[in-house]
Amino acid sequence: MKIVIIGSGLAGLSAGYRLCKSNEVTVFEKDPDIGGMAASYCLEQSGKKYFIERYYHHIFRTDSELLALIRELGLEKQMLWLEAKDAYFVDGKNYPMNTPLEILHFSPLSILDLAKLGLLVFRIRLIKDTVPYDQIKAKDWILDTAGKSVYENFFAPLMKSKFGDNAENVSAAWLIGRVKIRSDRGKEGEKLGYMRGGFNSLLEALEGEITANGGEIRTNKEVTELVIKNNAVQGVVVDGEFIACDAVISTAEPAVLDAITGGKLELLHDSLKNIHYQGTACALIGLDRPLMEDGNYWMNIKADVPFGAVIEHTNYMPFEDYGEHLVYVTAYFQDEKSALWTQKEENVLDSYLQGLEKMFPGFSRTKVRWTKLYRRIDTAPVYEQGYLKNVLPFTAGPSGLYLAGMFSSTNYPERSLNGSVKAGFESAELLMKEKGN
Ligand SMILES: Cc1cc2nc3c(=O)[nH]c(=O)nc-3n(C[C@H](O)[C@H](O)[C@H](O)COP(=O)(O)OP(=O)(O)OC[C@H]3O[C@@H](n4cnc5c(N)ncnc54)[C@H](O)[C@@H]3O)c2cc1C
Known part of the structure; x- marks a missing residue:
């Protein structure tokens, strides 16, 4: 069976992985790289390459589908469970928040x-x-x-x-x-999971499995139309070309799905319109020296700065893996009118660095080796009151159309890598059951 998957995030790649052994799978990704929200930068330090997520990522012991997939792909030895120290910065003061005593x-x-x-x-x-x-x-x-x-x-x-x-x-x-x-932590604090070498290893392993089984992942290819006739999927349009297929799994955000189907998914129309996504403007900064000398990984912030959290990756993963200190500075924004979306990249970065100077007296721009900014407008559904009725089902009405992604029930009431792996698997299994393969 010929199956098209829209999107190469974890939902799309997991679905492709499940289907590629007995089907002809093509994944279309509009971006230049695979991975969606979990995509990485490939950086170099002293001639050594390393991967680091564009958006900070870690996982929890309860992420059972994701951990099972990591095992299945033989990547278990890369999993590390390390202590991650949390703090809350309130009006100029830093409060460690790891143990009951600290919280007191x-x-x-x-x-x-x-x-x-x-x-x-x-x-x-x-x-x-x-x-x-x-x-x-x-x-x-x-x-x-x-x-x-x-x-x-x-x-x-x-x-x-x-x-x-x-x-x-x-x-x-x-x-x-x-x-x-x-709050699921022992007396010593929270241990979070991360893959040594980054979650890029997982993306690459899934990509390798799909292509080894004859599937294709085509980047820089945006699906602009999902063609439905007689209440059945006929194919997709990419670069103006019609590509026929027997089934489509769409992992694109609801507004995009609504647009590419030309509003034809009547049963889901209200949900597609009612799920609001928000954006994230996340800087990654390479430094000569640590920013948070007290070893914090995650700092939530209540202060007059244009970001909501600072996450020092190398206060969690060993510095030696990277050879430089890596700090994320991040903020969510609500829509395309936000300054975090409309301002030039250098202005957002400048405002973030100014914020760091205000918060950390020991911080100096001279210690900054490089900065990067990753901005997307489609990074998370907003889980508003009454959101549950908008959760999208794995089947969408027309025969041959399946949906999996951050909008799925597996990602309620919070989206995660695990929820998208689960959504990818569930949609693939339903497709195989309904299409009898
Ligand atoms: C800042 C941030 C931090 C996070 N931290 C964590 C964490 O610590 N732990 C955790 O478990 N999860 C975390 N997440 C969530 C996690 O990254 C996502 O839940 C997961 O990666 C989503 O995967 P997905 O495949 O469902 O969606 P996506 O990754 O969004 O994939 C959808 C893909 O579809 C593509 N696409 C859309 N429209 C089209 C089209 N028309 N044609 C072709 N391609 C198209 C998009 O480009 C995208 O690549 C974080 C997310 C963000 C934004």
Whole structure:
């Protein structure tokens, strides 16, 4: 069977990997590189090449489908589980947030508020089903359960940096999912997973499997039309050329799917229109010396700077793997009107460096070796109150059309590498079942 996959992110590559042994698979990717949100830069230091994700990535022990795939591809030896230190920078002061004792020293909250926060986290960890919380706004739920001070001094800045102006509309289901995963740590703090050599190894292994089985991955190829006739998929249009196929798996964001199908997916039309994606402007900075001398990996920020988090990759992975210190500085933005999207690249980078100078007195631009900025407008669905009804099914109505990606149920209430691997597999399995191969 001839199958076209739109998008070479983890959902598309996982689906391609499952299907390539018994089908003719072609993956079309509009970008020059494979990987979507998980794509990497290939950089060089002292004549040695290394890969590093354009957007910071790590995984959790609960990411079972992804870990099983890494094992299946023989990449298990690259997996590392390392301590990752967290901090919260609030109004000029840096608070370590790794152990219960450190959290007790978070002075923007009173002892009573800290107790309320602890109870809230405990309560969240007991919640098994997040569905009933989809209809409740996270803000209202926190105000009801932990009070105004806990909301304003702890959660609101975090939610603002993640969802900008949409922060107040985000559902309690998202918050609960997020807190559950981030609070699952022992007494010594959190251990996160990363592949030595980067997640690029996983992308390359999937690409290798697809091509070794006769499949093709074609980059710089945007699907501009998905042709549906008589309620069945006929093929796709790429570079003005019609390519016939028996089935399509689309991993493109809902607005793109709506556009390339010319609004023909009537049953899904409301969902396609109602899922809002937000963008991310993420700088990666190569430095001569560490930025966060106290060894923090992840720092959330409440301060007057144009970014919401600083992530020092080489405070987590060994510096020796790279030969330079690597720091991400990142912000989410809501739409194409945001300055983070409209400003020139050098201006965004300059504003980020100014922010770092303000926050870290020891930081100097003279220690910066290079900077890179990766901006995309389609990096995550905003999990607004009532989002669940918009989650897209794996089949889309017309025969031969399957959907998998950040909008799938496997990525609710938070998108992840694992959720996209799972979505890719589920769509491929459904396709094989329905098409009988
Ligand atoms: C800043 C950031 C940090 C993250 N950190 C983590 C993390 O630490 N851990 C974790 O598990 N997850 C993390 N994620 C999430 C993770 O990267 C994504 O959930 C996952 O990579 C999405 O894969 P996907 O295949 O579903 O979508 P995508 O990666 O978006 O792939 C879709 C692909 O389709 C292509 N495409 C779209 N339209 C067309 C078209 N018309 N024709 C051809 N191609 C098209 C796109 O270019 C893209 O490559 C992070 C994401 C971001 C943005």
